[in-house]
Amino acid sequence: AQTVTQSQPEMSVQEAETVTLSCTYDTSENNYYLFWYKQPPSRQMILVIRQEAYKQQNATENRFSVNFQKAAKSFSLKISDSQLGDTAMYFCAFISMMDSSYKLIFGSGTRLLVRP
Amino acid sequence: DVKVTQSSRYLVKRTGEKVFLECVQDMDHENMFWYRQDPGLGLRLIYFSYDVKMKEKGDIPEGYSVSREKKERFSLILESASTNQTSMYLCASSRDARSYNEQFFGPGTRLTVL
Numbered sequence: 001a002q003t004v005t006q007s008q009p010e011m012s013v014q015e016a017e018t019v020t021l022s023c024t025y026d027t028s029e030n031n032y033y034l035f036w037y038k039q040p041p042s043r044q045m046i047l048v049i050r051q052e053a054y055k056q057q058n059a060t061e062n063r064f065s066v067n068f069q070k071a072a073k074s075f076s077l078k079i080s081d082s083q084l085g086d087t088a089m090y091f092c093a094f095i096s097m098m099d100s101s102y103k104l105i106f107g108s109g110t111r112l113l114v115r116p
Numbered sequence: 117d118v119k120v121t122q123s124s125r126y127l128v129k130r131t132g133e134k135v136f137l138e139c140v141q142d143m144d145h146e147n148m149f150w151y152r153q154d155p156g157l158g159l160r161l162i163y164f165s166y167d168v169k170m171k172e173k174g175d176i177p178e179g180y181s182v183s184r185e186k187k188e189r190f191s192l193i194l195e196s197a198s199t200n201q202t203s204m205y206l207c208a209s210s211r212d213a214r215s216y217n218e219q220f221f222g223p224g225t226r227l228t229v230l
Contacts, residue, residue: 009156033216044120045206045221052216091158095216103174104149104219106158 002027004094006107013082014115020067021077021110023092030054031097034068034075035104039089048090051075082114119143120222122207128228135194137225139207146212148190149219150174150182153204162205165190197229 003026013019025034032053039045051059051068058066063080079086092107123138141148147166151159151174161174163182171182179201183191190209194201207222 004158006158035218037221044223045208047218050216050218097216103161103164104159106160108156108158 002029002094002096002105004092004105004107006090006092006110008110009108010111010113012113012115013079015082015084017082018078018080019082019112021079021090021092021112023075023077023107025073025075025092025094027073027094027096029096029098033095033097034066035093035095036064036066036075036077037091037093037106038086039091039109040085041088045091049077079112084114084116086112087114088112120207120209120220122205122222122225124225125223126226126228128230129194129197130230131198133194133197133229135197135227135229137192137194137205137207137227139190139192139209139222140188141190141209141220142188143209143211143220144187145209145220146187147210147217147219148184149208149210150180150190150192151206151208152176153206153224159206162192197227199229201227202229203227 034051036048038048067076089109093104120141149164150162165171165184181193205225208219210217210219
């Protein structure tokens with residue numbers, strides 16, 4: 001069974017600095033997608049970034065980028081120039097391309113606090 | 117923009133009551149999902165639906181049922197609420213069966229069962 005592990009329950013970073021959130025996963029499959037979702041306090045969860053496992057190039061979205069290490073089954077999120085609005089719970093998630101249930105498997109989340 | 121709405125932000129019910137949580141999406145998405153979010157456990161899938169009147173069990177379906185009579189609406193039903201069902205419930209939808217499609221989430225319903 002696939003699993004997703006986020007080993008950092010809480011992190012904090014000074015505004016304008018860079019922070020990296022860790023995520024590891026376990027799967028025997030070759031074709032899958034990985035996601036980072038953000039859940040701000042009392043607001044809806046939104047997609048931050050998506051990575052396709054067959055693409056070697058790391059995905060980037062403005063200040064958000066990932067370090068995807070397929071062999072190590074690692075998928076970390078780097079937030080550059082942190083802003084107060086980045087304060088949120090961040091969830092790493094996995095979905096198999098072979099799984100007809102279209103089921104996202106989530107990690108337990110990392111609560112990020114950006115300090116002014 | 118996709119909009120996913122849930123009928124209540126906060127709900128308080130008594131043990132044994134039948135509870136209905138409603139979710140509506142406005143973008144003609146095929147897939148809809150119900151998750152439960154608990155601290156330290158992330159999100160766990162309760163049920164999902166890939167078409168009207170079609171449903172599949174997720175990881176934790178016990179104590180829950182669902183209904184999808186119309187494409188835009190997906191209901192979660194707690195037949196007899198228990199205190200261990202106190203949690204945050206999130207509804208989500210995605211366009212179709214392709215696994216890379218983004219899931220769009222509702223604001224959540226925080227349910228307390230006394």
